[in-house]
Amino acid sequence: KAGVTQTPRYLIKTRGQQVTLSCSPISGHRSVSWYQQTPGQGLQFLFEYFSETQRNKGNFPGRFSGRQFSNSRSEMNVSTLELGDSALYLCASSLTGENYGYTFGSGTRLTVV
């Protein structure tokens, strides 16, 4: 059974650019959540999508956005990149997002220079 796939694994971008990260959930999973992980703040919730609708949103600026497609694949976009956006971005999928274990991908390591 394939796990959660995130692409790309590594990314280097320049301040001011924008970036799009991709997440393919486990087959049959309809909930996809995105997290930002940094050494200082730990794992912080960005947003969750369920059946193409944003169900929950964290406390991040509007530069961070996402969407989910009909096949449950999800993308996350960050515009006008700042140095502080450098982090490991993790995607997690779940059957419904309620009471079921969330399975994480290996993440995309974003470095902003």
Add this chain to the structure above:
Amino acid sequence: EDQVTQSPEALRLQEGESSSLNCSYTVSGLRGLFWYRQDPGKGPEFLFTLYSAGEEKEKERLKATLTKKESFLHITAPKPEDSATYLCAVQGTTSGGGSEKLVFGKGMKLTVNP
């Protein structure tokens, strides 16, 4: 707002030396408490979900327990391969009966020396 505090932040053990990791939480209506293990450069790996006070779950050398305010991850006779960062997270309920986002603690880095 839901909060999770893990202690200690880091722990060094000798192989075979049992110990416990603490996760204190505050949540408005607990939907579930989750334990994850994360190895360097990888995403968190799911270990357990606990739903109500008094519940316990075991997997190999790990045992997770839950009270109304805390969860403990007990590690019995650890091995070097148990070295990792252990993360605790809670998911609360919304006023409408739905589920809140997962809120994570900052993790506890465990090192087991041979």
